[in-house]
Amino acid sequence: DVKVTQSSRYLVKRTGEKVFLECVQDMDHENMFWYRQDPGLGLRLIYFSYDVKMKEKGDIPEGYSVSREKKERFSLILESASTNQTSMYLCASSLEGARGYTFGSGTRLTVV
Amino acid sequence: KQEVTQIPAALSVPEGENLVLNCSFTDSAIYNLQWFRQDPGKGLTSLLLIQSSQREQTSGRLNASLDKSSGRSTLYIAASQPGDSATYLCQGAQKLVFGQGTRLTINP
Numbered sequence: 001d002v003k004v005t006q007s008s009r010y011l012v013k014r015t016g017e018k019v020f021l022e023c024v025q026d027m028d029h030e031n032m033f034w035y036r037q038d039p040g041l042g043l044r045l046i047y048f049s050y051d052v053k054m055k056e057k058g059d060i061p062e063g064y065s066v067s068r069e070k071k072e073r074f075s076l077i078l079e080s081a082s083t084n085q086t087s088m089y090l091c092a093s094s095l096e097g098a099r100g101y102t103f104g105s106g107t108r109l110t111v112v
Numbered sequence: 113k114q115e116v117t118q119i120p121a122a123l124s125v126p127e128g129e130n131l132v133l134n135c136s137f138t139d140s141a142i143y144n145l146q147w148f149r150q151d152p153g154k155g156l157t158s159l160l161l162i163q164s165s166q167r168e169q170t171s172g173r174l175n176a177s178l179d180k181s182s183g184r185s186t187l188y189i190a191a192s193q194p195g196d197s198a199t200y201l202c203q204g205a206q207k208l209v210f211g212q213g214t215r216l217t218i219n220p
Contacts, residue, residue, distance in 0.1 A: 004155075033208065042212040043156075043201070058208065090155055097163065098144055098203075103155035 003027075004104040006091050012110045019078040021107050023091030029102075031094045032074035034058075034066065036087040037106075043090065049074055081111045114139040114204050118211035126219050129192050133214045135185040135202035145178050145185050149198040150213070156201065160187070192218045 007022035025032065033048040035058075045058030047066040055066050063085060067075045074093075078085055088108050094101040115138045125131055135145070144163040148156040160169040160176040162185070168177040175188040185202055201213040 035210075040212075043210040045208045048208065092156075098146055098161060101146060101148075101158045101161070103148075103157070105155045106153075 004091055004093050004102050006089075006104040006107050008107050009105065010108050010110075012112060013078075013081050015082060015111055017078075017081045017111075019081045019109070019111075021076040021078075021089055021091075021109070023074045023076070023093075023104055024072055025074075025093040025102070026072065027093060027100065027102065028071065029093035029095055029100065030071075031096070031098075032068065033092040033094075034064075034074065034076045035090045035092065036060070037090055038087050046076065083111050085109065086111045114209045116202060116204055116209050116211040118200075118202060118214050120214055121212070122215040122217075124217040124219060125192060127192060127194060130188070130190050131192055131216075133187040133189070133200050133216070135187070135211055137183050137185075137204050137209075139183075139204070143204075145176075146203045147174075147176050147185075147187050148201045148203065150201060151198050159200075189216075194218045194220050 004025045013019050034046045035043045037043045044060050046064050049055045049068045052071050065077045088106050090106045091104040117136045119134045146161045147159045150156045162169050162178040173190040178185045197218050199213040199215045201210050203210045
């Protein structure tokens with residue numbers, strides 16, 4: 001069964017910490033994405049990547065960075081976590097043209 | 113900037129009814145459009161992808177159509193069942209923008 005796996009289901013971090021959210025896909029997909037989902041705001045794209053070592057900013061990249069050193073792994077980094085980054089984070093991957101779009105189960109991050 | 117709007121925000125219908133969910137987008141240069149469902153506390157599951165050369169896609173009781181000229185897509189669900197209860201989201205795939213979703217409840 002093909003999967004997008006996010007390393008943590010729930011995470012609690014302190015303000016100012018550097019936080020790493022990991023996402024791994026086993027489908028050999030070219031594209032990978034990081035979204036956050038908040039009530040009333042819906043899903044918003046943070047960063048995406050079309051290839052290894054490539055990254056593109058989405059709609060809300062401020063306070064975040066990403067790393068894609070291998071095709072199957074896409075990491076989201078919160079450089080200095082803040083309380084307004086408390087959210088549900090969703091990783092996804094797809095083939096070219098949005099085919100095979102698959103989401104992970106999400107990481108609910110709480111920053112205290 | 114591409115904006116995607118879904119109406120209604122919530123919908124509750126009795127089991128067995130046919131229903132239509134609507135999605136509108138502001139940028140007619142949309143490449144393709146995708147419909148997802150999301151169950152509470154979970155990730156999204158892709159339902160149907162309508163690519164740029166297509167006008168509709170069907171999967172079982174679901175049918176999605178895309179009219180680029182009017183900036184609209186609809187998701188038609190036939191003979192609704194309680195298991196269809198979920199939030200349905202559309203995405204303009206080129207711009208990677210999601211609508212806020214329609215929360216659907218099917219009452220037994």
